[in-house]
Amino acid sequence: MAAGAAILASSPVVQPLSLLDLSRRACSAPAKASLVGFQGLRKENAVLSRSCGVNSTSSSPFCKRHSLVKSGKDLRQLRVEASANGGPQSFDYDVIIIGAGVGGHGAALHAVEKGLKTAIIEGDIVGGTCVNRGCVPSKALLAVSGRMRELQDEHHLKALGIQVDAAKFDRAAVAAHADNLATKIRGNLTNSMKGLGVDILIGVGTIMAPHKVKYGKIGYPDKIVTGKNIIIATGSVPFVPPGIEIDGKTVFTSDHALKLEWIPDWLAIVGSGYIGLEFSDVYTALGSEVTFIEALDGLMPGFDPEIGKLAQRVLINPRKIDWHTGVLAKKITPAKDGRPVTIELVDTKTKEPKEVLEVDAALIATGRAPFTKGLGLENVKVETQRGFVPVDERMRVLDAAGNVISGLFCIGDANGKMMLAHAASAQGISVVEQIADNDNVLNHLSIPAACFTHPEISMVGLTEPQARKKAEDEGFEVLIAKTSFKANTKALAENEGEGIAKLIYRPDTGEILGVHILGLHAADLIHEASNAIAMGTSIKDIKFAVHAHPTLSEVLDELFKSAKVGEHAPVPVKSDPVPV
Numbered sequence: 069m070a071a072g073a074a075i076l077a078s079s080p081v082v083q084p085l086s087l088l089d090l091s092r093r094a095c096s097a098p099a100k101a102s103l104v105g106f107q108g109l110r111k112e113n114a115v116l117s118r119s120c121g122v123n124s125t126s127s128s129p130f131c132k133r134h135s136l137v138k139s140g141k142d143l144r145q146l147r148v149e150a151s152a153n154g155g156p157q158s159f160d161y162d163v164i165i166i167g168a169g170v171g172g173h174g175a176a177l178h179a180v181e182k183g184l185k186t187a188i189i190e191g192d193i194v195g196g197t198c199v200n201r202g203c204v205p206s207k208a209l210l211a212v213s214g215r216m217r218e219l220q221d222e223h224h225l226k227a228l229g230i231q232v233d234a235a236k237f238d239r240a241a242v243a244a245h246a247d248n249l250a251t252k253i254r255g256n257l258t259n260s261m262k263g264l265g266v267d268i269l270i271g272v273g274t275i276m277a278p279h280k281v282k283y284g285k286i287g288y289p290d291k292i293v294t295g296k297n298i299i300i301a302t303g304s305v306p307f308v309p310p311g312i313e314i315d316g317k318t319v320f321t322s323d324h325a326l327k328l329e330w331i332p333d334w335l336a337i338v339g340s341g342y343i344g345l346e347f348s349d350v351y352t353a354l355g356s357e358v359t360f361i362e363a364l365d366g367l368m369p370g371f372d373p374e375i376g377k378l379a380q381r382v383l384i385n386p387r388k389i390d391w392h393t394g395v396l397a398k399k400i401t402p403a404k405d406g407r408p409v410t411i412e413l414v415d416t417k418t419k420e421p422k423e424v425l426e427v428d429a430a431l432i433a434t435g436r437a438p439f440t441k442g443l444g445l446e447n448v449k450v451e452t453q454r455g456f457v458p459v460d461e462r463m464r465v466l467d468a469a470g471n472v473i474s475g476l477f478c479i480g481d482a483n484g485k486m487m488l489a490h491a492a493s494a495q496g497i498s499v500v501e502q503i504a505d506n507d508n509v510l511n512h513l514s515i516p517a518a519c520f521t522h523p524e525i526s527m528v529g530l531t532e533p534q535a536r537k538k539a540e541d542e543g544f545e546v547l548i549a550k551t552s553f554k555a556n557t558k559a560l561a562e563n564e565g566e567g568i569a570k571l572i573y574r575p576d577t578g579e580i581l582g583v584h585i586l587g588l589h590a591a592d593l594i595h596e597a598s599n600a601i602a603m604g605t606s607i608k609d610i611k612f613a614v615h616a617h618p619t620l621s622e623v624l625d626e627l628f629k630s631a632k633v634g635e636h637a638p639v640p641v642k643s644d645p646v647p648v
């Protein structure tokens with residue numbers, strides 16, 4: 069993520085168009101114009117339809133005029149008196165959330181739990197990126213790729229004594245599995261909010277003034293609602309570097325790839341971050357050959373370098389994958405009239421032309437751009453930073469002068485702190501705690517991340533270079549402990565002994581600085597470490613926790629037990645240089 073952000077920083081960011089503008093364009097002249105919908109926006113961001121398009125499977129509220137707002141409800145009845153010391157002002161809601169993605173959903177549920185009158189405004193479909201175009205459908209595809217991979221691995225099956233005929237798959241049925249799962253989870257999210265009494269207001273939200281939001285559906289007059297607190301949770305869209313032309317068929321983003329409309333023989337994946345890596349797992353399991361194009365000097369630059377190297381050995385080298393690193397995809401032209409997709413590569417540092425690749429398709433996985441335009445931030449004097457909403461450590465929005473704007477928060481991808489679904493939700497919960505008068509600062513170093521390849525990669529806290537830098541700056545010692553899946557009974561029983569767990573820690577205090585895992589079910593295993601960091605548990609204590617045998621969790625048990633805490637002479641704390 070950090071690496072992607074660095075590239076983003078140096079690239080002229082293609083800003084998303086206003087959602088509002090597009091929704092207007094989309095549905096004001098129904099049928100045909102509705103095809104434009106989010107597509108207009110996506111074109112600007114090189115993304116195709118997610119709401120009203122021909123290929124869309126969604127029932128876009130923009131186009132169907134289908135509202136979840138409780139009809140006829142008089143907002144005046146909902147007015148919320150300001151808190152005792154809040155003066156005479158009254159508001160329709162305690163909390164208005166703009167954007168019903170995972171972040172908005174997490175905030176809404178917690179707000180209701182805290183007894184706050186809550187509304188959520190959604191301009192497209194409930195669930196946002198994660199549910200409709202991200203975590204959920206991608207994990208459905210990865211579930212298939214995992215099984216295909218296993219069933220195609222004769223050597224692995226033979227070791228277990230299993231014989232199967234050649235595994236086959238039905239592309240359309242795989243795609244339907246992903247789509248059905250998204251629909252189901254979207255329904256769950258919607259029902260959970262409705263069931264708890266969150267008002268779901270359909271339309272694009274624009275902040276008009278402090279505490280005041282306009283939202284509207286095409287063809288209906290705009291409505292105004294007021295909130296004592298407003299939480300921006302408008303998420304992100306795929307970032308497509310300039311020079312790359314998206315046609316949605318041969319040059320596409322994750323939004324299209326998830327639909328699995330075809331399986332190219334040769335797929336170039338631009339960017340070897342989370343999206344690139346997960347889709348390489350999917351497409352190679354389904355028969356594609358993949359070429360990675362990565363701007364930085366090595367593949368998977370966002371990971372701990374040692375884990376990145378192992379990932380290359382396990383997830384890249386044995387598969388039909390090759391790569392070009394240190395190069396930028398400067399220009400990509402979709403396939404047309406029998407010509408293949410062409411990709412012009414230049415050296416990242418010198419910008420000298422390198423070579424031209426011809427492939428069947430290209431997946432652009434070069435990061436995500438915040439979705440904040442058209443939100444009316446200028447009405448509250450907020451200046452975005454490359455589109456991201458500036459916030460402090462409590463997710464309070466800062467104005468152009470760097471001052472906190474009272475009652476305005478931003479969570480999730482739109483603030484760019486950590487572009488993960490559970491981070492968005494955790495930030496939402498943290499904000500609601502503050503609204504409920506419980507000060508809360510979320511420790512982002514305790515938030516785990518996982519890449520759902522086969523095997524999985526997971527991590528929490530600092531990478532080794534980050535930890536060593538911090539140690540040097542602050543004057544403490546860092547040690548590394550490692551355990552292997554090869555010594556774990558459960559992993560060996562599964563014939564899945566490939567993998568390691570790595571602990572980065574302070575021997576003087578037993579503080580866990582980072583944990584990185586590559587191996588079977590790494591995404592589930594990481595939580596023992598992330599919870600320990602969140603709770604401030606020292607290795608001194610966690611090493612006595614008991615783990616069931618035989619389980620994969622013993623990989624972490626051994627990891628903590630192998631740490632050498634308190635066995636080293638304390639390192640003197642670096643003092644500030646003494647002025648001469």
Ligand SMILES: Cc1cc2nc3c(=O)[nH]c(=O)nc-3n(C[C@H](O)[C@H](O)[C@H](O)COP(=O)(O)OP(=O)(O)OC[C@H]3O[C@@H](n4cnc5c(N)ncnc54)[C@H](O)[C@@H]3O)c2cc1C
Nearest residue numbers: 167169171191196197198202203273303480481487488489
């Ligand atoms: C392919 C892919 C796979 C991913 N896999 C994972 C994963 O496995 N695990 C993980 O943690 N993360 C994953 N992510 C990242 C994750 O999807 C995002 O971090 C997460 O969705 C961010 O949540 P959010 O609530 O901030 O924004 P979003 O989910 O983007 O939701 C924002 C919502 O706001 C709405 N909106 C925007 N503007 C307005 C407006 N003005 N008015 C009203 N509504 C508006 C949008 O329509 C949208 O519904 C993945 C992402 C992708 C693309």
Ligand SMILES: NC(=O)c1ccc[n+]([C@@H]2O[C@H](COP(=O)([O-])OP(=O)(O)OC[C@H]3O[C@@H](n4cnc5c(N)ncnc54)[C@H](O)[C@@H]3O)[C@@H](O)[C@H]2O)c1
Nearest residue numbers: 069072075339341342343362363396397433434435487518
């Ligand atoms: N399992 C998960 O949690 C998961 C899965 C998918 C996505 N996500 C989230 O979605 C976000 C976006 O994922 P992503 O993989 O697109 O971004 P990323 O930031 O993880 O990786 C982008 C990669 O593209 C490279 N890059 C950027 N511009 C380039 C160019 N012009 N040419 C070649 N390479 C270029 C970067 O160096 C980087 O390695 C991430 O922040 C991630 O947190 C999470």
